[in-house]
Amino acid sequence: MSKSAAGYINKILDPLLAKRAGVSTALITAWGEIVGHDLAEMSMPVKVRWPARIDEDDAFQPGTLLVAAEGMAALHLQHQTGEVIDRVNAFMGYRAIARIKLTQKPVEKKKPKKRLKPITEGEKRKINRLADGIEDEALKESLKRFGQSVIRDKK
Structure with missing residues (x-):
């Protein structure tokens, strides 16, 4: 069965992102479905901050999702925090996130490259x-x- 290049890339990047930022490419990719495409244009998940565990036997504690958002998107996300937490947890399949911390800053999304016109x-x-x-x-x-x-x- 053939797999897509994105599947292979996600297999490689997800452990690195999880270790460095605690966020997976799947969450970043699905952000538009989680918060709505209008808010996703002006926001993006940056990192999950997990509480420190002193011992391996300590009970799992959900983390804090750090989200970068521009202007009005930050205000909208602040008002929808409970709903966004529920949607992220549903997406993750367990209670991974307990709170969201917003950082108001510009969010750069990659713009599609323009098609170059051929030379005569x-x-x-x-x-x-x-x-x-x-x-x-x-x-x-x-x-x-x-x-x-x-x-x-x-x-």
Whole structure:
């Protein structure tokens, strides 16, 4: 049975994230379904802070979910804290979170890359003419690629 690349990546990243931040890629990915897509655009889970356990035999204590949120999203999340905790715990499958701590700061989401328009044959010929006098082949090819990227950026 074939698995997706995301499945393999999550297998590798989840233990690292859990150890470093106490948060899994699954929680980050599902954040939109947990809080709603409008709030997810302006917030994201950052870390789970677990209470210190003195002994291995100590009872499990739920942690605190640290969430970064922008402006109004922080206010909305503050008012919906109980519901968000319930949804996160339902997602995790156990009572993992007891409280949420909000940090108001800008949240950067990766924006999809713009599709670059192809370069016309005339533009390619112009770039090749400009690079004709260069003897070093590696430098010549680098300058051609640079010229193409400049033209694409102008489009």
